[in-house]
Amino acid sequence: MITREAVAARILELCKEKDITMNGIANLSAIPPSTIKNIIYGVSKNPGIVTIKMICDGFNISLPEFFDSELFYNLEQEIK
Incomplete structure (x- = not known):
């Protein structure tokens, strides 16, 4: 798995886990639903840390909590 896929999966x-829809988290995060969908469906190849932080705020979690997942523990090397 590569990083953008892990972000989408997370x-x-x-x-x-929190019983929130994609549109729901977009609203809670104060970002357009299209931004969430672009991350989920792979249109956005490099979601920025500010966007991820806003998503974390919507989930009411910290950045460390977001990245504290098995999904991020063994990511493939991005630069080859």
Whole structure:
């Protein structure tokens, strides 16, 4: 798995865990629903840390909590 896929999977994981839809987390995060969908569906190849932080704020979690997931522990090397 590569980083952008792990970010998308983590957002979906948190949505399921907290029973929030993609549109719901977009509203809670004060970002357009299209931004969430672009991350989830791979249109956005490099979601920025500010966007991820806003998503964390919507979930009411910290950045360390977001990245504290098995999804991020063994990511592939991005630069080859």
